[in-house]
Amino acid sequence: MDNIEKILSFIVEVEKLKNVHRQTKPVGLERFENSAEHSWHVCLTALMLKDYANDEIDINRVIKMLLIHDLGEIDAGDTIVYKSETHDVKAQETAGINRILSTLPGEMSKEFLELWYEFENGETADARFAKAIDRVTPLLHNIHGGGHSWKTHGITKEQVFSVNQRIEKGSKELWSVMRNKLEDAVNAGILE
Amino acid sequence: MDNIEKILSFIVEVEKLKNVHRQTKPVGLERFENSAEHSWHVCLTALMLKDYANDEIDINRVIKMLLIHDLGEIDAGDTIVYKSETHDVKAQETAGINRILSTLPGEMSKEFLELWYEFENGETADARFAKAIDRVTPLLHNIHGGGHSWKTHGITKEQVFSVNQRIEKGSKELWSVMRNKLEDAVNAGILE
Numbered sequence: 001m002d003n004i005e006k007i008l009s010f011i012v013e014v015e016k017l018k019n020v021h022r023q024t025k026p027v028g029l030e031r032f033e034n035s036a037e038h039s040w041h042v043c044l045t046a047l048m049l050k051d052y053a054n055d056e057i058d059i060n061r062v063i064k065m066l067l068i069h070d071l072g073e074i075d076a077g078d079t080i081v082y083k084s085e086t087h088d089v090k091a092q093e094t095a096g097i098n099r100i101l102s103t104l105p106g107e108m109s110k111e112f113l114e115l116w117y118e119f120e121n122g123e124t125a126d127a128r129f130a131k132a133i134d135r136v137t138p139l140l141h142n143i144h145g146g147g148h149s150w151k152t153h154g155i156t157k158e159q160v161f162s163v164n165q166r167i168e169k170g171s172k173e174l175w176s177v178m179r180n181k182l183e184d185a186v187n188a189g190i191l192e
Numbered sequence: 193m194d195n196i197e198k199i200l201s202f203i204v205e206v207e208k209l210k211n212v213h214r215q216t217k218p219v220g221l222e223r224f225e226n227s228a229e230h231s232w233h234v235c236l237t238a239l240m241l242k243d244y245a246n247d248e249i250d251i252n253r254v255i256k257m258l259l260i261h262d263l264g265e266i267d268a269g270d271t272i273v274y275k276s277e278t279h280d281v282k283a284q285e286t287a288g289i290n291r292i293l294s295t296l297p298g299e300m301s302k303e304f305l306e307l308w309y310e311f312e313n314g315e316t317a318d319a320r321f322a323k324a325i326d327r328v329t330p331l332l333h334n335i336h337g338g339g340h341s342w343k344t345h346g347i348t349k350e351q352v353f354s355v356n357q358r359i360e361k362g363s364k365e366l367w368s369v370m371r372n373k374l375e376d377a378v379n380a381g382i383l384e
Contacts (some may be wrong), residue, residue, distance in 0.1 A: 044260070
């Protein structure tokens with residue numbers, strides 16, 4: 001198969017991300033979000049908030065990371081952030097991203113796999129900012145949606161503050177604003 | 193409202209794009225695509241096919257264009273490409289994008305509105321490539337989905353070839369491959 005055909009097959013394969021359901025509902029909607037529309041949303045969020053990163057970042061690399069960050073879920077499914085660090089889930093996602101990216105032409109496959117690992121490891125400035133952004137949108141869904149996902153999964157305010165404090169590693173200013181919103185959510189009784 | 197709060201309000205507002213339904217179904221799914229997941233899909237498609245652009249392009253600008261290209265549909269709704277050039281629809285989309293982007297801080301509002309107009313006008317190399325990519329994914333949906341949208345809307349092969357030939361303005365190689373796939377669709381009887 002020539003390279004353009006390989007890429008078009010990849011483009012059809014990744015459609016499956018539109019059928020991977022997440023744990024929160026978009027603001028105003030009664031259905032759960034899927035990982036494809038989530039990926040768009042975090043790319044746009046990163047682009048608009050880029051000036052609030054703690055360190056100098058390359059927003060174009062951040063967006064590329066976020067475009068591919070959830071592709072491993074096509075095989076592994078989505079897991080709520082409060083439970084996602086188990087060995088089995090990580091192994092499934094890693095196998096998934098390897099399978100999917102391996103269908104691309106060789107050089108591209110290597111480039112995007114490296115970018116995915118960089119995101120997962122979360123150590124570079126770009127990855128820290130991308131990971132911070134990835135945590136913000138589900139918080140907004142809960143804050144504007146009566147804490148629906150927190151309630152369904154029995155997530156406590158201690159868990160929410162502790163897990164999402166990592167936003168600070170990417171953007172202190174953003175965490176400061178989000179922390180205030182979470183405190184408002186506690187005061188409103190939607191986060192206990 | 194300070195800038196970070198303005199941006200977070202924008203991020204919540206654009207969630208509405210997840211509820212704008214398009215005219216084709218993602219490959220393998222029984223439901224229609226929404227414009228948010230479509231936006232992710234075309235960004236990823238552009239990124240993977242960037243080396244096939246006719247002219248030198250800035251893929252980062254192309255991706256930014258594609259991240260915002262459909263935001264006007266939040267107010268205007270989606271219109272099938274074969275009917276989208278009416279004055280009324282364009283006026284609604286233009287009013288919509290102006291309303292939505294005007295909620296961003298001033299400089300950002302101006303920057304992204306200019307980018308949106310550049311995409312709409314389709315004259316620069318970046319915009320020509322972005323517009324070419326935007327046409328490819330609905331073709332793949334029809335090709336891999338029994339021509340469902342062509343049939344529903346009574347779209348003829350003459351219309352499909354004539355409207356989509358514009359892909360050539362962004363990428364001759366991509367149009368050549370897609371034209372072959374469309375000819376296969378005609379031979380298979382799913383495009384008449």
